[in-house]
Amino acid sequence: MRTGSSSSSSWRWQLSRAMRLSLRWFRRCRLQRGGRGGATERRIGGRLLELWSYSRLLLTSLHFNSLTNADTLLDCAFEPVYWIVDNVTRWFGVVFVCLVTLLTTSVVVIVYLFVLPTILSTYPSYWVAWHLSCGHWLLTMVVFHYYKATTTSPGHPPKDKIHIPSVSICKKCITPKPPRTHHCSICNACVLKMDHHCPWLNNCVGHFNQRYFFSFCLYMTLGCFYCSVSSKALFLEAYGAIERYYQTPPPTDIYIETTAQKSIIFLWVLTSTVTVALGGLTLWHSILISRAETSVERHINHKETKRLQEKGKVFKNPYHHGTMNNWKLLLGVEERRHWVTRVLLPSSHLPNEDGIMAPEPAVTAH
Ligand SMILES: [Zn+2]
Ligand SMILES: [Zn+2]
Numbered sequence: 001m002r003t004g005s006s007s008s009s010s011w012r013w014q015l016s017r018a019m020r021l022s023l024r025w026f027r028r029c030r031l032q033r034g035g036r037g038g039a040t041e042r043r044i045g046g047r048l049l050e051l052w053s054y055s056r057l058l059l060t061s062l063h064f065n066s067l068t069n070a071d072t073l074l075d076c077a078f079e080p081v082y083w084i085v086d087n088v089t090r091w092f093g094v095v096f097v098c099l100v101t102l103l104t105t106s107v108v109v110i111v112y113l114f115v116l117p118t119i120l121s122t123y124p125s126y127w128v129a130w131h132l133s134c135g136h137w138l139l140t141m142v143v144f145h146y147y148k149a150t151t152t153s154p155g156h157p158p159k160d161k162i163h164i165p166s167v168s169i170c171k172k173c174i175t176p177k178p179p180r181t182h183h184c185s186i187c188n189a190c191v192l193k194m195d196h197h198c199p200w201l202n203n204c205v206g207h208f209n210q211r212y213f214f215s216f217c218l219y220m221t222l223g224c225f226y227c228s229v230s231s232k233a234l235f236l237e238a239y240g241a242i243e244r245y246y247q248t249p250p251p252t253d254i255y256i257e258t259t260a261q262k263s264i265i266f267l268w269v270l271t272s273t274v275t276v277a278l279g280g281l282t283l284w285h286s287i288l289i290s291r292a293e294t295s296v297e298r299h300i301n302h303k304e305t306k307r308l309q310e311k312g313k314v315f316k317n318p319y320h321h322g323t324m325n326n327w328k329l330l331l332g333v334e335e336r337r338h339w340v341t342r343v344l345l346p347s348s349h350l351p352n353e354d355g356i357m358a359p360e361p362a363v364t365a366h
Helices: 002-063 070-077 079-122 125-151 210-230 232-246 255-290 295-310 323-331 338-344
Strands: 182-184 189-191 196-198 203-205 314-316 363-365
Touching: 070 079, 079 125, 079 210, 079 232, 079 255, 125 203, 125 210, 210 232, 210 255, 210 323, 232 255, 255 323, 295 314, 323 338
Parallel strands: none
Antiparallel strands: 182 189, 196 203, 314 363
16 A cells, blocks of 8 residues: 555646746747747847938938028929029020021011112112111121120130139039029029029020120120111101001002011011110110129129128129229220120120139128
8 A cells, every 4th residue: 555655646746847948948939939938039130220320311411512501492492493494595595596596687688678778769878878887887797796695605714624723613514603603494404603694595604605795795786776767757648558557448559568668667676676675775785894793793782782791891893993994894995906806796705814714702891
């Protein structure tokens, strides 16, 4: 019995030991499994965090700029709008150049066909000579200066030279910007002494073609004024004839007469309108040239004058060398004969300076 009882206790003890051992093994296994899983989870979490930080770094490095501010962000937001406006203006530039050429040609053809024959048949010889020389001189000047203004580059800062006098860096071209240089978004380039982008020339007006632009405006105004005055008598006559169209019975004018009358009316209305509009523009640019300011600088200098005025100081334009000297510098007049050879006659001389001016501080005085 003892043996039986001892064997039964031993069996129980053995069973409980086995159970204890199994439980311990199971716990150990669970602990081990739990530990290993935590490490894996930690490892996966770590990898994800690392990936997230790396992506963030990549994203930030793509757009980060220490100069970024609200203006830059606004510029970026409006970039598609600017792109559309710039491209439409660039496309319209070609249309406008064709329009100028077409209208100028039509005016010349009408003058040759209808105005000049009247002058030749009715005016005394000295008036005929004056009309022939004046008309052809104006036509030559208009064609020459328009061709030069559209085909001459306004001048750009050199990209191969780094050490040039500059006041800032162009954010679009990533090149130094010399004084008076501005970026033209239509030409997509920095322009030396930029005045404005002219759609009628499909070109920027800058350092190297400003004289051609101004001379074109001046001679075109004079040419239109000449045509308008010369055809005034014919216009009044044609206008009277047109009024008779509405009478009953209608006049029995032949086709060529009505064409001539309509052409003369078109000529007078067009040339008179251009004389007033372009005359105003020429006058405005004359004022700017006298003050040695470009259209862009007009606004900048105006703001600077006001800012300094509040501080009790006076703004002085550093590029203003006196009215006459400003004109001489623009027209390239160095000697007296140049007023004839370089201003009154077609001349393709270039400006003396290269357009890269040293920065001159605006002199202020109390
Ligand atoms: Zn630029
Ligand atoms: Zn431009």
